[in-house]
Amino acid sequence: SKPLIIAIDGPAASGKGTLARRLAAHYGLRHLDTGLTYRAVAAELLASGEDEPDVAAAVAAASRLDLAAMERDRLAAHDIGEAASKIAVMGELRRALVERQRQFAAEPPGAVLDGRDIGTVVCPDAAAKLFVTAKPEERARRRTEELRGRGQDVDYEAVLEDLKRRDARDMQRADSPLRPADDAHLIDTSAMTIEAAFRAAVAIIDRAV
Numbered sequence: 750s751k752p753l754i755i756a757i758d759g760p761a762a763s764g765k766g767t768l769a770r771r772l773a774a775h776y777g778l779r780h781l782d783t784g785l786t787y788r789a790v791a792a793e794l795l796a797s798g799e800d801e802p803d804v805a806a807a808v809a810a811a812s813r814l815d816l817a818a819m820e821r822d823r824l825a826a827h828d829i830g831e832a833a834s835k836i837a838v839m840g841e842l843r844r845a846l847v848e849r850q851r852q853f854a855a856e857p858p859g860a861v862l863d864g865r866d867i868g869t870v871v872c873p874d875a876a877a878k879l880f881v882t883a884k885p886e887e888r889a890r891r892r893t894e895e896l897r898g899r900g901q902d903v904d905y906e907a908v909l910e911d912l913k914r915r916d917a918r919d920m921q922r923a924d925s926p927l928r929p930a931d932d933a934h935l936i937d938t939s940a941m942t943i944e945a946a947f948r949a950a951v952a953i954i955d956r957a958v
């Protein structure tokens with residue numbers, strides 16, 4: 750039978766990653782955090798020490814990526830997130846990564862993919878699409894807590910400003926900007942527990958599939 754694909758998009762620290770992992774476990778699907786694909790390429794370019802990000806080097810890194818071996822822990826650093834959102838405007842790199850992401854999604858029994866352009870570009874035929882949002886202040890609070898939990902000394906106001914800048918860059922880029930697909934279901938997690946967001950998502954998906 751056809752692989753089951755669930756698309757989850759939203760801005761940074763909206764709760765989409767946690768939700769995607771839980772949904773994958775619930776439905777017995779594989780999970781791909783597509784933000785990690787951009788981060789892994791960015792980390793390679795940063796490590797190579799070039800000043801100007803080079804498209805050819807980025808595409809080569811994308812083709813070498815081992816999607817199953819990427820870990821957020823190793824790629825969580827703030828400068829890697831910044832670099833990822835800067836290289837994410839490169840059309841040629843996006844096409845290379847989208848190709849890899851589609852191959853991942855197409856393998857049985859299917860997958861939950863989370864990112865910025867899953868419902869609009871990567872998997873427009875997904876069985877269910879969610880767009881997960883939360884107020885910037887709430888997302889900044891969660892991200893500050895997460896980074897402090899990883900032992901990083903961060904300031905809430907600085908995290909909030911970074912998130913807003915990254916949102917603006919992701920929403921305003923010409924290629925695959927962050928936006929809900931026309932048929933996406935919106936979940937605002939500002940005042941929701943993880944458990945409540947999970948139940949809301951399962952209710953939507955069970956109706957759709």
Ligand code: C5P
Nearest residue numbers: 761783784785787833834837864865866
């Ligand atoms: O989700 P995460 O913060 O790890 O993503 C890092 C950056 O990668 C985002 O700010 C965004 O610019 C880019 N990205 C993207 N498309 C995706 C996933 C991430 O452009 N599907």
